[in-house]
Amino acid sequence: MPNARSVSSPSELETVTSMWPALALSLAAFLTNFDVTAVVVALPVIADGLGLGIAGQAWVMDAYSLAFTAALLVAGSLADSMGRRRAMLAGNLVFAAASLACALAGDGLTLGLARALQGLGAAFVMTGGVALIAALYPAPGARTRALGWLGVVSGVAMALGPSIGGGISTWVGWRWIFAANLPACLLAASSIPRLVPEMRKLPQRPLDYLGMGLLSAALCMLIAALLHARGGADLVLGIVLAALLLGAFLWQQRRRPQPIFDPAIFVNRAMIAVALLLNSVSLGYWAVLVYLPNFFAATFGWNAAECGLAMLMATFPMLVV
Template identity: 35%
Template sequence: MHTTSVPLASPAVGATTAVHPRRWWALGALALAQFLVVLDASIVNIAIPTLGADLGLGPAALAWVITAYVLPFGSLLLFGGRLADRFGHRRVFLVGTGAFLGASTLAGLATTGELLLAARALQGAAAALLAPASLALVTRLFTSTRDRARALGIWGAVAGAGSAAGVLLGGVLTAAFGWQAVFFVNVPVGILVLVAIPFLIGRDVPGKRTRLDLAGAATVTSALVVLVAGLTSAERLGFTDPLVLGLFAGAVALGAAFVVVERRAADPLVPFAIFANRSVTAGNVAMLLLGGAMVALFFALSVFLQEVMHLDALGAGLTQLPLAVALVVVAGIVPPVVARLGVRKTLAISLLVFAGGLAWLAAAPAGADFLVHVLGPTLAIGVGLGGAFVTATQLAVHGVDGGEAGLAGGLVNTSQQVGGALGMGVLATVAAARTEALTTAGASAEAALAGGFSLVFLGAAGLAVAGAVVAVAVRDRRSANSARG
């Protein structure tokens, strides 16, 4: 039977639009693409030792295997979101997915460290197109409050599971097929998405023809690059190093320049009026704090399992299966809870559960046993993350006009990535100092590492608690219940 895809309109908030006939199938494809984006930020963590030995990369170069992806991804998201609003969400999504697929193939085929780092940078740039366009398409496909809540629950369950699944799949794939497999795994999924989307989502209806704010894009991208570079350098050099202080000063100066440029631009990259919507503001701040806690958690946990508990890559990956399952299950059942409690309360409760699991994990000793010291905390973490990731995203896109859906997607993804860089920069530095102090005091290597990671987990818990406070404190002026549903 021949079918034609239904084009996407650009409805204003509250407008009544036709129900897209294959929106749930399209949601599955979009969620798979976002899963790959999140997955690739964490899947290489466990593969790094094997990868480094094979390509002859030293410790500094190995750190760039992560940074080379995160840096262009986080810094280009706002521009990617605006490109999607300007040229069409489906079009930019397909371009980003195709580029991500090609860069992943290149990374898997890399025979030198330089080629691998270049491929990782291309992956990050492609992800910056794919991610905001994906979220924009979800919000445009599902226009009713109830359906959008359900859709974001499913989208968040699949996408949010990417971080947890990265540790699991990274261990399994590296042990079974080598480090190249952590990149090649993207290929079949990417092809499936590229083939499916044109049949499920029709061509974009032309939106408002606006001038691209290239000056704004250049200043904000530069500011984010310099900020992340400063945070990355702080992990090695400390926050008082002159280079680090200079980078932070440069980031502040570029950020100020961006504000000046945006206030003068006819069609700004980020219209600051969007933050008059307190739901957008609260959702992005909560995602910033959640991103900091989440990235620090998965990095520290992967190292804790291998260096403190002495699990191999496969064992470390398999121990994260309960966390991943809890995250996916809870994210999928969040919408009924939101309907009963409201998105803000659900977000706050989820973040507090997440914080409780982190604090529990911080008590794990050097001789930790998985069943006694790790299973319970990681289950609580999965439950909290599942609820928090979905509801923070839902809050951040609440009430956004269809013409700014890409911008909203870029903002919330940027918040997550910048938060991750902040969390890693600050908490990794604190952990390193604590580990060094314990080693100097005569503690064993395992005990010193456990003490350092304990501070990482406690610091991440503090970020989650702060996010819970923001969720309930920053409210819309219009109504105390404006973000419900």
């Protein structure tokens, strides 16, 4: 009878154990992705509990995304100056506090603000985690495996998030989706300092709070116009104001010696193709994920658990790929 294969070679053992820091860093990435896909299935239940309309449900998702996008613009520079591990752990702490606030929210405004705080923490978690992996694994092969683990763990969160979130919201209540983040945040806070050393990068880039503010204002104006415009004139005005703010952001970035977002990168045809691909996925796939649970609940009368199982058909292929 053939023996089962075991890791016996010193090189093999070293390779396996060297991935533990990457797995610890991937745990925090799991949370940031799980909280997006788990919440989309629970949105109808949250809306019933807090009296939210379609626009209110959209803000529950968009508040997170807006804060995440805006914070990414300065998270990298802050992580380089204060230390990447420290920045990641600070983001993990903010994410935990915001998750508790989401679980205790009594109205839509409080939940939206808490979700924005979650997005802020998630930006530092993701930026710090990817930067730490890149620095910890300088060899191309090891770095590929480490980033592969990050992708797999993120894929698990996105694939299983709808089913787990639907089950939690049906059987114990939607607030426990956010409360479930707390033990995972505690595990990340206790394991990362033991496995990952502190790292900084010199020289450091100056922070650009004006650029972050201009981009955030442009995105907020566009979303507000799409969700709350009461007529064609209001919609056009909102889009024009958003375009002006975005133009001011691009002009401000071109004048900076070290822009946080350099529009010149879109001269590269490959970068244009990647940007179009990512926007297509965001506008198509993620939009479907957000509104499909509402459709299932309204059309078939399914509860959150049943919607979560149905959504697994749309998310599980991501894990396989």
